[in-house]
Amino acid sequence: MDVTTSAPRGAGPRGASASAPALKVQGLSKTFPGGKGLRDVDIEIAPGTVRALLGQNGCGKSTFIKVLAGVYQPDAGATAEVLGNELSLGSSRGAREAGLRFIHQDLGLISTLDVTDNLSLGSSYANTGWLSGSRERRRAQRLLDRYGIEIDVRQRLDHLSPAEQTLVAIARALGDDDSSAPRLIVLDEPTAALQSAEVALLFGLIERLKAEGNTVMYVSHRLDEVFAIADDVTVLRDGAVVANRPVAELDHDSLVELILGRTVEGIEPGQVHRDAPIVLEARDLCGATVETADLTLGRGEIVGITGLLGSGYEDLLFLLAGAKPRERGTIELDGQLVEIADPHAAVGHGIAFAPADRKRLSSIQGWSLRENITLPRVPTGAGRWLGGRAEHRDVKPWLELVRVRHSANSLLSTLSGGNQQRVVLARWLRIDAKVLLLQEPTSGVDTGAKHDIYVALREAAAGGAAVLFSSSDPEELAAVADRVIVMSDGAVTTELSGGSLTVDNLIRASLAVAPQGERAS
Amino acid sequence: TNGVGGDGDGSSSGSKEVVAAAQERVDAMSVEQPPIEVAPLPGAVEKGLTYGFITCPLPVCRTVTDASVKAAEALGWESKQVETEMTPEGYVAAWDQLLQDPPDVIAFIPFAPDTIVEKQLAKAADLGIPVVSIAPAGDRPSKDGPVSASYNGYPELRESGALMGDVIVADGGSGSNTVFVWDPALSAIWNPIKDGFEEQIKKAGDKPQVLEVSASGIGTALPGQVVSYLQAHPEIKYVAFALADMTVGVPEALQTADLADTVKITSRAPQAANLANVKKGTEWTTIGEEIESNGWRVVDGLARLSLGATPDDQWFEPGGWHQVFTGDNVTQTDESPVTPGSPDVFLAAWNVS
Amino acid sequence: MTSPADTAAEPVETASIPASTSRRSARGGGSGGLLLRFSGLYIWAAIIVVFGALVPQTFLTVQTATGIATNEAVTIIVAVGLLFSLAAGGFDLSMAQNLGFAAVVVATLSTVGGHGPWFSALVAIALSTAVGAINGFFVSVIRINSLIATLAMTSILLAATRLVSGQQFRGPLPDALRETSNAEPAGVPILVLYALIVAAAAWYLLEHTPFGRRLYATGANPEAAFLAGVRTGRHLFASFVITGFAAGLAGVLLAGKIGSVGPDIGPSYLLPSFAACFLGTTQLKPGKFNVWGTILSILLLATGVKGLQLLGGEQWITDAFNGLALLTAVSVAVVSARRAQSGRTVRRSTGRSAP
Amino acid sequence: MTSPADTAAEPVETASIPASTSRRSARGGGSGGLLLRFSGLYIWAAIIVVFGALVPQTFLTVQTATGIATNEAVTIIVAVGLLFSLAAGGFDLSMAQNLGFAAVVVATLSTVGGHGPWFSALVAIALSTAVGAINGFFVSVIRINSLIATLAMTSILLAATRLVSGQQFRGPLPDALRETSNAEPAGVPILVLYALIVAAAAWYLLEHTPFGRRLYATGANPEAAFLAGVRTGRHLFASFVITGFAAGLAGVLLAGKIGSVGPDIGPSYLLPSFAACFLGTTQLKPGKFNVWGTILSILLLATGVKGLQLLGGEQWITDAFNGLALLTAVSVAVVSARRAQSGRTVRRSTGRSAP
């Protein structure tokens, strides 16, 4: 790889004094029709450090990032500097030329194209008359090598694991103009969709970038990650900065308090129901990536399920919900053998299923909260007349239950990631299902909201529902589940409960066979 | 030579007399025809009448319409034309629209049989509005009908068809190996042509083949269909088109298929391009008939009706000008042929200028 | 190559229906939103005023009103039917030819076929509904892109129409059928009543039943809807059946109205119907295929055309009017939708990708 | 109501183009995939064999071959142009009328207009390209759904065509233009050569330049492409300009070919072009709008039609053939694509990116 440094596009960091902050923002506000998104935000980040941007759902993290990226226009009066050079906010090109690089919550990769094209699309095709696959592949490979990312550039994007996709997105954002000019890399919840095992991949890259003198800004709701990777934290609350501090000064609880403005008491471990009557019993399920799985869920039980990517633990929920064709196996509800051909049947039988891919699979972004919540079981009054007002009344309590304060008529797409997740939960709590199947119910949800959601799950369980939720966060599993099922190679390998249900055991159990873990380490 | 006939030896099925008769008629119609005649108006026509004209978007209709508007101007009438879409309901809507603000006199080019608009015709009758038609669609209007006069009717078209038959019989010495190309969707209007053509061919003891095409394929699908048919029927020597417009693109297609030398094309109601092709020899012959002068004839009829004349059979389907165009007698190729004498004879008969 | 598009830093969403993002503002009830939602009504009023001033004696008459309503009744019925497949995310390009097919079938059966009028009508409607079902089968079971499936079906229906009609005009239809379409109880053209009934039924189905809600869900995000328990396949299928049925009904009524049917009837309904449905998505319930918006659009365009015709405009003027009206109306809607929604802040349509 | 669709255990993706999922299997080179990719060639061969056996003396001739090629040359040019907007995710419904418009313009200018043939041709092509640019503007800058924008444009072009042609046939065209379309250097119809050149150029642009790659990306996922730094607006705009240009070129060549132009020419190219482009997505590069697949489809259909005509089939038979061929070919493609990778389809359709 040639290290001849071609100048970075545009003026950017040229002639910047080393001491100048990598990013300095002052008096940044952003008003939405709905209300304030950001209030008078000041942030200063030292070069070569990792800054964690924290806060509850809807506190303005993504908004801040989008203003930096020029996706949103800030209100007048905000100023920003990058390495001492003036940065005009609200211009995507300006941000890029100043050396800012963004990896948004949705990575912006094209799943039907291969890695090479995804890397080259934006700018960097060799501008020769003839586009040759092999040349482009070599260039792409060089780019990945530069950051020590080991992925086959011929792979189609949708064949990569989420972590790998994130790495590709980062590599693309950094680009291959091999300049030594430092960059500010901004990651919005890059780990929300990642497994604990995969997070290591990402951190490896972040450390490397840091070592090369780049600066990283990083949004996450997983506090353990903050302590693992960040140097300083910035905490937002209701769009305003409440703290800019080095991580060293903080511990877990004090950080939580900063974020919430209050302390959360840990969730009391639910009493395990050994003798609980069986609600759902699945035998020898097979389909998609699941080879064979037996499973029983008891009344009032909260069961976690985890494993490595491709171990089948995500597909198991799809099978139970009839969302993917089942090749083999039987499902019994309350001792009755039931045929669950599709999610409609599942809903009919009182099985609720909330997939993890919020945007594409478990919500309709362009619809109001009201319509999103009622979709599974549309209310019909007399003469099957579907009236907006009645529906509104129907939905209100459920929104309150999950503590979403937006009007039931506002569009889902205007809610922050975490609040969208709560709405999805409300949808499924509403049909008071016998069985709740939830994938990553707290992905992208802040600490406070997580707690609310756990409580809601407990209430649902107490109400007699059986809850089966998949999670890639061992802490969460250990804290919330009565019982955790660990899958690998399409079969249930371990079951942890009671005393044996600890974070260490969980990680050990999942990593027992770790093809993914090895990949890029 | 582009000329018609000559090589008719009695060997083929057509008896000598028939062929000779055909040749005679062709020769007669190949020389330049005399100007049409129009009787002078019995009196002076009231000026300032509103003249309603229902027309269609087809080129042929357009030609008539433009002429008719000129005619109305000459009489100091104010013309109001309504162009129908080429759908029955569009045609009905056009009538309703015209009658919503009723004009003093009405002429129309039927898109569909008069039964479709019988309500409207009745209304016109009630209002005492004289109505005349051009090229009736399948009707044979008579003086007892709702329409007081009609031009370019059955005999006109029949004659054109017959002449197409004659040129073929005269040239081939029989009617064999002939195909008639038309769009049955327009049969209401084109039946007379087909009748006339088949009759002449039958006289020569043959029956023409028939190729059904869709007029919507003019210039695009149609040439290919014709060529395919000719390839499937290599015996064919003559192709007669119910309308000259349908020949668009056909000579070129024949060229590509190496059929240009073995097949002769004839048609009726030519456009400028057809005349040009006939002169060049890429089309063989074409039959001229009254088009634009009908625009004048309807106004003439309406003028007489407005002067209180009562229609007799004369008013229906009067014979009109026809001309056989061959490579030898085509003089101009800039515009579609104009009826000899028109429009001067009308201006004279109306003594206006 | 350079282009004005350079100035647009936003991604393009051809997939989304026109002002799909404008629902926000509309719901939010921003004045911009309201102005937007009812722009059609204002424009319509303007048209009426203008032509009323230009050609009062003919334009401001009962005949004009009834004339427009009667002429558009058939379009309304077929367009309202089209709404169902559009709402469910399908495009039924075959619906116009399907209409023509039904018209030709009823005309042929009841004339040369020598069958009774009602029998003929039922057969025609049944066949058109079956055609809709076939479309639905290919789209929801085989899962072909609906544009292709119905494109192919159009071609097949064209063949069927030619075959049945024998390329001939069929008519005159029995009086029973002609009466059914041309009666005027209490001076009101009966076709208008039919159109109103169909519209009301469609409105109820789409807006006030679970079925309608699920139809929209299927169109908005098939995967999410499926996982929410909506049988998207069945609902998409149903939507095409309904579109086919409406086309059949419209065809039979049209045949009765004109009394004599040619083989080329039908296609002329394609553009107007789609135009109306899309224009409708900018009206009353912006961003959503909706019944009254569609009907408003039909009447609006028809009124303008009528006025121009009474002014003595030639055919081409009316075509130009239709095109320009559609283009400007939708543009205005889309642009002001973006304004209202973003408060001039969001540089990028967050319709599908909010944080 | 009940329906076969109930058996579909997966959501419907009307948006996706036909065998969009089959690309993988094709890449994977599964025998199923290969069979699929080249099915068109086999079918074509089969058609040739069958008709060759039925009507050898007329079907298996040079004239038949050249005849088909010449007839389809114009369709090929306009369809290849259409590919660009389709690849970028836009639908240009106006391209057929745009073709007719160009033909009428060149014919009018060069005859009654009294202008030189080359000048007339250039003006016609320039105007059509401008029309494409206007479409592009509304779709990429105003961001109207391309179906509506081009629907409206169709209606406007119809008006323009009627106006320019004065509803008359314009002809005869100057020999220079007729020669340009009808010359036969070395016995090869020159139109065929033009079509080949256009096809080759399009293939190069789409497959072997960054521009083409970005065009496809824009079509595949505009937002992601935008985030990836593709100027999606500019690319969509460009694609419509190209489609317009191709339509203009095709129109001028058609005018020269037939020597006299009526006002109603054009629309008849709409269905065949779209059918060919979609059918093409099942061939050679399944799941992708591609040049050679499109051309293969055009020739395949044309050959079948020609054979049927030589068999003496009536018009309706050829229409039915077109429809059925399209429907079956695409169905086969879609179904076997699903077979070829049943497991993965599901996984994909329910969100591969799920953790």
Ligand SMILES: Nc1ncnc2c1ncn2[C@@H]1O[C@H](COP(=O)(O)OP(=O)(O)OP(=O)(O)O)[C@@H](O)[C@H]1O
């Ligand atoms: N396009 C928009 N229109 C109106 N309001 C918006 C829009 N985008 C965001 N908001 C509001 O701005 C506030 C901040 O949203 P933002 O997405 O920044 O939260 P966040 O910190 O990213 O939350 P999360 O951690 O859940 O992602 C929220 O109240 C949200 O509802």
Ligand SMILES: Nc1ncnc2c1ncn2[C@@H]1O[C@H](COP(=O)(O)OP(=O)(O)OP(=O)(O)O)[C@@H](O)[C@H]1O
């Ligand atoms: N998303 C859904 N789609 C369809 N049916 C559902 C859905 N959710 C619940 N159901 C239940 O399915 C049954 C029928 O639903 P629906 O309201 O559609 O009545 P229907 O249309 O007569 O029956 P179906 O929808 O089964 O044809 C009802 O019990 C309804 O509650």
Ligand SMILES: [Mg+2]
């Ligand atoms: Mg966020």
Ligand SMILES: [Mg+2]
């Ligand atoms: Mg239902």
